[in-house]
Amino acid sequence: MSTKSVIMNGETKVDGVVHINGMKRKIQDTNYHESPAPKRQCGQYEEVQNIKNLLFKRVKCRPTIGIVCGSGIGGLADVVEDAEVIKYGEIPGFAVSTVPGHKGQLVFGTLQGKSVVLMQGRIALPIRVMHVMGVKMLILTNAAGGLNESFNVGDIMVIKDHINMPGFAGMNPLVGTNDDRFGPRFPAMSNDNLYFYRFGPRFPAMSNDNLYFYRFGPRFPAMSNDNLYFYRFGPRFPAMSNAYSLKHRKLAHKVARELGFHDFVREGVYNMLCGPNFESVAECRYIRMIGADATGMSTAHEALVARHCGMEILGMSLITNKCVLDFDSDQMANHEEVLETGAKRSKDFQKLVSKIVEELELQ
Numbered sequence: 508m509s510t511k512s513v514i515m516n517g518e519t520k521v522d523g524v525v526h527i528n529g530m531k532r533k534i535q536d537t538n539y540h541e542s543p544a545p546k547r548q549c550g551q552y553e554e555v556q557n558i559k560n561l562l563f564k565r566v567k568c569r570p571t572i573g574i575v576c577g578s579g580i581g582g583l584a585d586v587v588e589d590a591e592v593i594k595y596g597e598i599p600g601f602a603v604s605t606v607p608g609h610k611g612q613l614v615f616g617t618l619q620g621k622s623v624v625l626m627q628g629r630i631a632l633p634i635r636v637m638h639v640m641g642v643k644m645l646i647l648t649n650a651a652g653g654l655n656e657s658f659n660v661g662d663i664m665v666i667k668d669h670i671n672m673p674g675f676a677g678m679n680p681l682v683g684t685n686d687d688r689f690g691p692r693f694p695a696m697s698n699d700n701l702y703f704y705r706f707g708p709r710f711p712a713m714s715n716d717n718l719y720f721y722r723f724g725p726r727f728p729a730m731s732n733d734n735l736y737f738y739r740f741g742p743r744f745p746a747m748s749n750a751y752s753l754k755h756r757k758l759a760h761k762v763a764r765e766l767g768f769h770d771f772v773r774e775g776v777y778n779m780l781c782g783p784n785f786e787s788v789a790e791c792r793y794i795r796m797i798g799a800d801a802t803g804m805s806t807a808h809e810a811l812v813a814r815h816c817g818m819e820i821l822g823m824s825l826i827t828n829k830c831v832l833d834f835d836s837d838q839m840a841n842h843e844e845v846l847e848t849g850a851k852r853s854k855d856f857q858k859l860v861s862k863i864v865e866e867l868e869l870q
């Protein structure tokens with residue numbers, strides 16, 4: 508006899524298979540989002556702790572700020588003082604970055620008096636390693652193609668939000684069983700401070716502030732009197748608010764003005780596609796239509812992993828080329844142009860990031 512249960516509106520579970528809008532999803536628990544995922548690129552907790560221990564045996568630096576250097580932007584490492592460099596190949600589990608323009612190493616040291624770690628070469632695992640090392644603030648940089656017609660090659664776009672396009676097709680670094688030691692189950696990336704749970708968290712304390720809203724209410728609420736949320740296992744459907752926080756975007760623009768960079772520092776929405784091909788003209792037109800100002804092949808997943816474990820983020824894209832939006836154009840994006848623009852703007856980018864680091868107030 509088959510067992511059938513209604514999980515939530517429109518979703519039913521029949522013999523361990525969830526049916527959503529006519530599609531079948533095999534599940535382990537009652538939660539289809541927790542179906543077994545392939546080995547997680549952003550790291551299991553023990554693995555991440557082991558890497559941290561290994562790194563802390565090798566370096567003196569205890570970073571509080573992490574910086575991910577995009578294509579052609581790695582020159583920032585040159586201004587890091589007391590640099591301690593570890594190649595990805597020396598770190599178990601770190602994929603060796605294959606993109607030209609990415610050196611594939613971690614650089615620990617001091618920037619403007621603050622302890623930092625730079626990733627020269629982007630892979631997902633180090634974000635969680637940074638988190639367990641104590642990094643509170645992550646600066647994400649990338650090279651991106653400009654979609655906004657008013658952007659020029661060489662502009663720097665402060666990211667106000669992102670579109671995780673691969674996520675539309677199920678590619679999200681947070682898919683798989685949630686490890687609550689990193690963060691909650693369903694982080695939202697909206698820009699407000701309200702938490703919405705689809706079902707409510709599992710074992711939350713009912714805090715004293717008025718920022719948390721439950722759509723259905725928490726499962727096992729305690730009524731304690733403190734202002735903090737403690738998750739024993741983490742909430743199921745939390746929102747991850749303030750992803751690219753206004754505070755840090757404002758700081759980036761203030762610093763840009765102080766440096767006289769305001770003419771080429773812009774703001775906009777970053778779109779991530781998987782790559783490795785550059786986008787077709789129709790794709791570019793589509794991404795522009797849905798609200799993106801620039802597009803690349805990175806950053807959104809790192810932002811998701813970072814926000815999931817509670818890090819603050821600031822993102823900046825160097826517009827290295829203009830995306831081709833005209834079907835009849837013979838222009839073609841290419842990685843050489845990306846690196847070339849990166850090189851031309853590298854000193855300005857370094858100054859901007861260094862001064863932002865100097866002025867960052869860590870909570």
Ligand SMILES: O=P(O)(O)O[C@H]1O[C@H](CO)[C@@H](O)[C@H]1O
Nearest residue numbers: 577578649650804805842845
């Ligand atoms: O996002 P970063 O690492 O800057 O690199 C960008 O540049 C490469 C394409 O030229 C792609 O990897 C794209 O994502």
Ligand code: HPA
Nearest residue numbers: 650651652802803804840
């Ligand atoms: O035009 C682009 N598309 C995708 N990624 C990129 N990285 C730099 N430029 C681009």
